[in-house]
Amino acid sequence: MKVWVLHLALLAVLFSAQFWLSPYHATNLVRIMVLAVFAMGYNLAFGYTGLLSLGHALLLAAGMYAAGLPAQLWGWSAGPAFIAGVAGGGLMAAAVGLLALRTAGVSFMIVTLMFAQAGFLTLLYFAPITGGDDGFALANASRRIFGFDLSADTPRFLAAFVIFALGLLASLALVRSPFGRSMVAMRENEERSRMLGYNPFMVKLAALACSGLYAGAAGAAYALLFGYAGASFATIQYSILPMLYVLLGGAGTTLGPFLGALVMFALIEAASGLTSAYFFLVGAALVALVLFAPKGILGTIRERWVRWLP
Numbered sequence: 001m002k003v004w005v006l007h008l009a010l011l012a013v014l015f016s017a018q019f020w021l022s023p024y025h026a027t028n029l030v031r032i033m034v035l036a037v038f039a040m041g042y043n044l045a046f047g048y049t050g051l052l053s054l055g056h057a058l059l060l061a062a063g064m065y066a067a068g069l070p071a072q073l074w075g076w077s078a079g080p081a082f083i084a085g086v087a088g089g090g091l092m093a094a095a096v097g098l099l100a101l102r103t104a105g106v107s108f109m110i111v112t113l114m115f116a117q118a119g120f121l122t123l124l125y126f127a128p129i130t131g132g133d134d135g136f137a138l139a140n141a142s143r144r145i146f147g148f149d150l151s152a153d154t155p156r157f158l159a160a161f162v163i164f165a166l167g168l169l170a171s172l173a174l175v176r177s178p179f180g181r182s183m184v185a186m187r188e189n190e191e192r193s194r195m196l197g198y199n200p201f202m203v204k205l206a207a208l209a210c211s212g213l214y215a216g217a218a219g220a221a222y223a224l225l226f227g228y229a230g231a232s233f234a235t236i237q238y239s240i241l242p243m244l245y246v247l248l249g250g251a252g253t254t255l256g257p258f259l260g261a262l263v264m265f266a267l268i269e270a271a272s273g274l275t276s277a278y279f280f281l282v283g284a285a286l287v288a289l290v291l292f293a294p295k296g297i298l299g300t301i302r303e304r305w306v307r308w309l310p
Helices: 002-020 023-048 056-074 078-100 106-125 153-175 178-188 190-195 200-226 237-249 256-272 278-292 296-304
Strands: none
Touching: 002 023, 002 153, 023 056, 023 153, 023 178, 023 200, 023 237, 023 256, 056 078, 056 106, 056 200, 056 237, 078 106, 078 200, 106 237, 153 178, 153 200, 178 190, 178 200, 190 200, 237 256, 237 278, 237 296, 256 278, 256 296
8 A cells, every 4th residue: 555655646746746847847857757658668678577678769769650650641649649659669579579589688688789770770761751860840730639739838748747657557556466576587587487387488578568568658758749759769878768767766666767767867957057078977976876776776775774665
């Protein structure tokens, strides 16, 4: 019960933020919530199942273009486009997983990176359609859902909040379910899990597909809420970012991805106001975290003080 109360309390605070934050900070919070959904998906694969992927940018871009291209080319509204984006991320993850999961460890990491790079180059090759590095802007007519214009501040915030809330609660329910326990079993001891009758390949594939659904939702949400889709979202940077968010907040914790995204965004915002070499300060903070809290912020808190944190 305490776990659900904690998560609902966070959602209540986030919902109220639209009333006391400035428009600038509210827009930043929308970005944080969308990126946190992306990190939640990465956490399911890495934090709970032990799949260290460097190809999640491909899944983000798949969701972004699966939503953005129908909206741009065929005038789809935001609702169907978002559903297509979620499905695009999940299907891409399943397709990559069918091949990449035949490897393990460093090999898996390299194979997923290769798929992501191939996806990025494909987007560049078909630049007349995808927009390449420049990308393309979505027409406001395609950014409407139930009569609300997602380019306006309040509808955009509420849409991001609903997506984040559903993602967070679904993640909590998933990791506390029997399937979630089997994911953790794959991470802790795959061979023993096999002896108990589990099929590691299918469990990992299902976990990766769930991760892809989250990545697709984040990509589709970013395209629809901010009216832009571009190949830059398929670069290695967007495979590294969710990993940093998860490691910073706490891998294998349901609230870690959001906390990591929030802290990282705040670090970059504060450091960029002090120096042009702001990534140096961000990197120093991350090194300090690895040295003094290797399990991340919430992971360390759970280990030392609050053991009931999920």
